Amino acid sequence: MQFQDNLALRYNRFGNPREVLSLEHAAKAPAASGGLRVRMTYAPINPSDLIPVTGAYRHLIVPPMTAGYEGVGVVVSAPADMVSMVGQRVLPLRAEGTWQRYVDCDPHIAVPVPQDVPDAIAARAYINPVSALHLLRLWPVTGKTIIITGAGSGIASLLAQWAQAHGAANIYGIYRSPQRRDWVAGLGMRPVAEDDAAMVATAAKEADITFDAVGGPLGAAVLNTMRAGAEFVGYGLLSGQQVLPSKQTAAHHRRFHLRDVLGGLDTAGWQQCFRTIWPRLATVRLPDTQVFPLDHWAEALDAFDRPGRAEKPLLQL
Secondary structure (H helix, E strand, C coil): CCCEEEEEEEECCCCCHHHHEEEEEEEECCCCCCCEEEEEEEEECCHHHHHHHHCCCCCCCCCCEECCCCCEEEEEECCHHHHHHCCCEEECCCCCCCCECEEEECCCCCEECCCCCCHHHHCCCCHHHHHHHHHHHHCCCCCCEEEEECCCCHHHHHHHHHHHHCCCCEEEEEECCHHHHHHHHHCCCEEEECCCHHHHHHHHHHCCEEEECCCHHHHHHHHCCCCCCCEEEECCCCCCCCCCCCCCCCCEEEECCHHHHHCCCCHHHHHHHHHHHHHHHCCCCCCEEEEEEHHHHHHHHHHHHCCCCCEEEEEEC
């Protein structure tokens, strides 16, 4: 295959994504021997895409890099023994950044997308669903009272719906934006406003497990109020601040990093994970999407940061 015209959203240094991301136009060399080349269709914007750009994980990554960790596309070239994959929609997992037109990936890890799964769902089928699946596997919720912070987020919607399917007895959803209250309630959670300290404390005293995506003062308030033997699982830092336990903290403070779980998966494990996820995604409510062409990426970031937004921004690549 000849060199291809590529457009990529890249960063050459760490910093505010609006300041360090830039759209770069360059020819892309042919895919490496044995690899797939995927023409990307859509990629979502997640906190996990933007936080590395700020330098929060500078001990793990070094610019220059292309941003983005998930998305869906169509295979345009494949090794001779896998030529049947050409034309197949796939998730190019654990590849280079997905916020570009063409992504090269390992064919054994690329996940085929079932025909009945729309692009707008397939593009979001990796980070949040895989995280939610493993959080509920590692910390079973059957018969338990749980708290989900950042309850208006995409992963919170999955955690809430799947936790109910797993038999959770009661789910408190702590939300920030008043506009998200009805969404949280509609997913079967008992809505609690983040700034309602009394209700946050009440929920924390009752909870057996907290799944915390926020960190900072809210995470600390919940952790330090939970009873002895309860589990507080931190899996995100939407506040940008760590959770600080007090000397009197009685609950177990756990941390979940998706990369730790994924590091132990072999090829069969990757594929089995998605055989579990596809049917589950067919039965859940997800936020609607708002599509932005790649060259309107700054507008997409503005939409992502809008308080109380009801739609998930997708980059059209």
